[in-house]
Amino acid sequence: MDESSRIYVAGHTGLIGSSVIRALESGGFTNVITASHRDLELTDALAVERFFDNRNPEYVVLAAGRVGGIVENQTYPADFMNTNLAIQLNVLRAAHRAGVRKLILFASSCMYPRECPQPMPETALFSGYPEPTSLAYAVSKLAGMQMCLAYNQQYGEKRFIPVIPNSAFGPNDNFDPKSGHVLSALIRRFHEAKATGAPSVTLWGSGNPRREFIHADDIADACLALLEGDTSQLQFPLNLGTGKDFSIRELAEAIASVVGYAGKLEWDTSKPDGAPRKLLDSSRLLAFGWRPSVDFTAGLKSTYQWYLDSMATQGVQP
Numbered sequence: 001m002d003e004s005s006r007i008y009v010a011g012h013t014g015l016i017g018s019s020v021i022r023a024l025e026s027g028g029f030t031n032v033i034t035a036s037h038r039d040l041e042l043t044d045a046l047a048v049e050r051f052f053d054n055r056n057p058e059y060v061v062l063a064a065g066r067v068g069g070i071v072e073n074q075t076y077p078a079d080f081m082n083t084n085l086a087i088q089l090n091v092l093r094a095a096h097r098a099g100v101r102k103l104i105l106f107a108s109s110c111m112y113p114r115e116c117p118q119p120m121p122e123t124a125l126f127s128g129y130p131e132p133t134s135l136a137y138a139v140s141k142l143a144g145m146q147m148c149l150a151y152n153q154q155y156g157e158k159r160f161i162p163v164i165p166n167s168a169f170g171p172n173d174n175f176d177p178k179s180g181h182v183l184s185a186l187i188r189r190f191h192e193a194k195a196t197g198a199p200s201v202t203l204w205g206s207g208n209p210r211r212e213f214i215h216a217d218d219i220a221d222a223c224l225a226l227l228e229g230d231t232s233q234l235q236f237p238l239n240l241g242t243g244k245d246f247s248i249r250e251l252a253e254a255i256a257s258v259v260g261y262a263g264k265l266e267w268d269t270s271k272p273d274g275a276p277r278k279l280l281d282s283s284r285l286l287a288f289g290w291r292p293s294v295d296f297t298a299g300l301k302s303t304y305q306w307y308l309d310s311m312a313t314q315g316v317q318p
Contacts, residue, residue: 001059001101001228008033008057010042010091011064016106016165018172019216020061023224033057043086045093052094059227060095060103062088070133070204070274072179077136084140092147092160100159104223107145107164107237109212109278110134119281122164122237131275145237152236161226162237166280170216170299171306183213186252187304190261200264201256204271207249212241212279215294215303225290234288241280242292248273258300 001007007024011017012034024032033055040051042064066083073080088105095103112120113128125145130138148160173184180188186203193201222240246254252265 003028004031005029005059006031006033006055006057007059007061007227008055009061009063010035010087011062013172014063015168015170015173016216016219017061017063019170019220020063020223023217023220027224042090043083045086045090048090048094049097052098056098057095058101060091060100061223061227062091062103062105064091065106067137067181068174068179069181069185070272073134073137080137081140084137085143088140088144088147092144092151095160096151096155102227102231103148103160104226105144105148105160105162107162108138108141109164109166109239109241109280110138110275111142111145111164112275112278114275118277119241119243119279120239121281122235122239122284125237133272133274149236158232158234158236161231161234163222163226163240163285164237164280165219165240166212166214166242166278168216168219169213170303172216173303175307182211182248183251183255183300184303186255187259187307190252190256190259191304191307193263194259194261198263200266201261202266202268203248203252204268205248205273206269207252207265207267208247209273209275210245210247210277210279211251212243212245213251213296214240214242214292215296215299217299218242218292218294221293222285222290225288229288231288235284238285238288239280239282240285241282242296243279243282244296245277245279246296254297254300255304258297258304 009020012021114131116124145162148162151160152158169183174180175184175188177185
């Protein structure tokens with residue numbers, strides 16, 4: 001891959017996609033291809049085929065899809081499956097027809113069985129039943145990962161690379177308390193509690209489940225390493241994590257500290273916890289030579305600052 005390579009980033013305005021764009025720009029790549037949702041509907045197979053025919057990308061980073069927290073997953077399971085399956089099917093098929101050199105597809109750690117060895121090795125996939133609260137999304141992502149492996153197997157080329165990042169955070173995340181993931185949703189909840197002087201914030205579950213978080217900039221850095229490096233000897237899929245996890249209680253306390261919220265944290269144990277732990281074994285990718293570099297606390301602070309700056313840009317009083 002050189003600086004003039006045609007690189008298509010699908011989902012370029014989202015959390016991971018925007019980080020990949022920043023990484024490509026910092027790396028001096030001058031031929032990055034993007035398309036807004038208005039200009040390209042990725043669930044439309046014919047539109048995707050025409051786009052690939054017209055733009056002829058050499059490399060693809062598929063960061064588009066429907067994502068959300070427990071509430072969204074439980075409320076709209078059919079939408080999660082329809083959207084993600086369609087996008088993956090259309091983009092992979094078009095990429096194969098176009099002869100792309102490499103494609104990276106983002107799967108999800110929720111694909112792993114609910115009860116799973118910790119840290120979770122890639123070999124544990126399909127060994128048990130995923131967490132029920134995110135089952136539809138997990139199945140759609142398992143299908144996308146398996147599609148990559150099927151193309152590689154059938155055509156004898158390891159061009160399609162499925163990676164499994166753990167919970168991502170950073171700029172351009174979804175901070176909606178109802179549809180966002182836990183970290184970004186807590187940033188907004190604690191910020192609003194601080195702004196209104198709320199004496200306490202009630203959070204779902206027990207606070208005991210443990211989660212691993214990775215900054216989107218680290219994910220983007222890993223993507224560039226995989227696009228530019230020799231991946232012919234790697235075994236796919238590839239876990240992508242930091243190797244360190246936190247309880248939801250520890251996460252909430254850390255976010256409250258960064259935001260400056262001094263009220264009480266209360267826990268509603270009638271609400272579901274989700275999987276008890278999700279720590280990835282990223283030894284395959286670490287052996288390839290990649291390492292995470294974003295400090296967790298520094299990443300929290302910069303993410304909160306981005307949230308404040310974003311509100312100010314929209315004319316909302318922080």
